[in-house]
Amino acid sequence: MWLTPEERQAGINKNLKVAAHRFLCPNCGKEFSLFQSRAVACKYCPKAASRCPNVRCPYCDSEFPINGFVVPDGNRQDQRVMNDYTDEVFNRWADTYNRR
Known part of the structure; x- marks a missing residue:
C-alpha cells in the first residue's frame, strides 16, 4: 500500500493504513475497518488475542477470513x-487507559 509524504511525516505506516481502511461487509453491505471489528465485534472473544484468522462485522456479526478480505488471499505472513x-495497538491502549 502506497503512503503519501504527508502520511509518512504524520507517522502513519502501511499497517495502520490497512487496519483503518474501510471494507464492505459482503453479508449486510455496511462499512467497517479491522480496528472496528477487533474493538467492537471481537472484544470479548477468547480467540481475538491469539492471532484469530477471521474478521467479524460489527453490524451483522458475520465472520470472514482475513485472507482475501483484509490481506491478499493466501498471504499468511500478512x-x-x-x-x-x-x-x-489494543494492548497499548488497554495499558494506557484501562489498567491502574
Missing part, C-alpha cells in the same frame, strides 16, 4: 502481521 499489529 495475516500474522495484521493480527499482531492490531493486538499491539
